[in-house]
Amino acid sequence: MWIYLLRRRPASSPAQQQPTLFPAIATKSPLYQKQLQTARIAAHSLSHTLLLGETGSGKEVLARAIHDASPRKNGPFVAVNIASLPKDLIASELFGYADGAFTGAKKGGQPGKFEAASHGTLFLDEIGEMTLELQVLLLRVLEERKITRLGSHTEKELDVRIIAATNRFLEDDVQNGLFRADLYYRLNVLQIRIPPLRERKEDIASLAEQFLHQLHEQYEGGPTQLRETAMTALHRHSWPGNVRELRNVLERAFLHAFPDPQISVQHLPPDWTWLGQNEADAQADHSPLLRTLERETIQQAIREAPSISAAAKKLGIARSTLYRKMSELAIGPCSESHV
Structure with a gap:
């Protein structure tokens, strides 16, 4: 299983090594960085x-x-x-x-x-x-x-x-x-x-790192990492509630995953996770990476659940949909305990 490790990267350029004027705001978004130029003017006016x-x-x-x-x-x-x-x-x-x-x-x-x-x-x-x-x-x-x-x-x-x-x-x-x-x-x-967050999704990873770090300190334990399947789900969501919604979603996922060290897609809300996409979207999406992530997520759910019905429930999809996904993704036959 590929793991998306949330950790800070050391600065790699002199510009990155310079202290930021707004330490509470870290953004990779060109849109937001442009607005922060005006914020810098505002701070000194x-x-x-x-x-x-x-x-x-x-x-x-x-x-x-x-x-x-x-x-x-x-x-x-x-x-x-x-x-x-x-x-x-x-x-x-x-x-x-x-x-x-x-x-x-x-x-x-x-x-x-x-x-x-x-x-x-x-x-x-x-x-x-x-x-x-x-x-x-x-x-x-x-x-x-x-x-x-x-x-x-x-x-x-x-x-x-x-x-x-x-x-x-x-x-x-x-x-x-x-x-x-x-x-x-x-x-x-x-x-x-x-x-809005949907226009600066390049900030999702760093915001998630920040929120998970805060939650880990608050609860003195819990997950500090996101699996790549979970990160993919976060990037596919439209975020109508913006950063506040991201904070709430991660807190929910953190509590569901506790005390595991990693948050999986199963810990995210099943009503909007990327595995819940409609059939037309699924057929239109031929990304090898996403199909690999989907296969790995389903295999993990099957391993961890006592039955196919339980695995489907954990994934937030119908049992028939799970069987169809298993067939499409060439996931092998199940043992009798998973019938």
């Missing part, structure tokens, strides 16, 4: 930055990386997910409130996230979910660089760098009157688009 990317693509990870590489790295990094806050609480969360500002207000008042992020970075995730009324208040804060708590008339000077993020098409929202154009231009000084 005072301008607001807008991150665009699908859900689960790692927007907060990049925002933290920009903060950690900036002159503000010793200041706080405060993250707020606008979509997770009740609309009637967003203003008090962001701007804070004075004593007696509303019924139930904390005695003495409460500073908001802007004040908490003073001399640091405020990360506003899902900025596209902010109401038009709150957009007006946010725009005023950004333009005047002053904050006024709800229920107060006292202005406070503000020294905060804003990184906003969204999975929406804000330009369309501007055209449709759902997002203020003046706020969009204020936030969109530097724009960075994080490619």
Whole structure:
């Protein structure tokens, strides 16, 4: 059985040996590397930055990386997910409130996230979910660089760098009157688009290594390797949930494989693994490597299962489909214990 060993390669060129500005982000994707050039500019500037990317693509990870590489790295990094806050609480969360500002207000008042992020970075995730009324208040804060708590008339000077993020098409929202154009231009000084995982599959192996290492440390054991059949399955998946989905899939596979040292394709979700492809796809795929991997995976499942039915269940396919695959791939006759 071919094994895909997940391990770090030593740097082989002077460029690779140089320390990266964003140690939390390692990518081989030319698409992402191009965007990181703008992120480097953002890290050393005072301008607001807008991150665009699908859900689960790692927007907060990049925002933290920009903060950690900036002159503000010793200041706080405060993250707020606008979509997770009740609309009637967003203003008090962001701007804070004075004593007696509303019924139930904390005695003495409460500073908001802007004040908490003073001399640091405020990360506003899902900025596209902010109401038009709150957009007006946010725009005023950004333009005047002053904050006024709800229920107060006292202005406070503000020294905060804003990184906003969204999975929406804000330009369309501007055209449709759902997002203020003046706020969009204020936030969109530097724009960075994080490619979805399906557009940078060359990063899957290194991300898998990172996640498995974290899980291995967390559980003090477990698999640290992926068989090549499992890696092939990861590459064939479309990843609608992006990096977050990859993390969840690997954690599931890690727990199913524990305490084995390797993750096999059988440990991955059976509803999307590459062995579950439809018959038309199977007939169209004549890759010798994939046929070899398929043969090895089926042989392994048969060896480890007490019966053909159990092997088919482990592979996530019907027993009749398994028999057809065995015939197509010239897998020899089974012993009586596997009938």
